[in-house]
Amino acid sequence: MPKKRIPSLNWLRVFAVAARTESFARAAEELNMSASAISQQVRALEGYLGKNLFLREAKRVRLT
Numbered sequence: 001m002p003k004k005r006i007p008s009l010n011w012l013r014v015f016a017v018a019a020r021t022e023s024f025a026r027a028a029e030e031l032n033m034s035a036s037a038i039s040q041q042v043r044a045l046e047g048y049l050g051k052n053l054f055l056r057e058a059k060r061v062r063l064t
Contacts, residue, residue, distance in 0.1 A: 011045040014038055015053065022060045 018027040018038060028035040046053050054061040 007045055007048050008041075011041050011048070014041040015045055018042060018054070018061060019063055022062060024061060 014027065014031065014033075017030055018024055021027050021030065024035045024038040024042070027033075028038045031038070042053065052064055055064055
């Protein structure tokens, strides 16, 4: 069975800030990134894990 590589530390950093702020926009502001870049990083981590990590709502995100 092939070993799975560890996830990008940037993915984890982005996830932590998005979870704490409950907003991709606020996380983007804090990390000096665009909200779409935050979304892409979170999607990459979700793809790696095979699980949705956030419930996406109109004005915020919530942990699953």
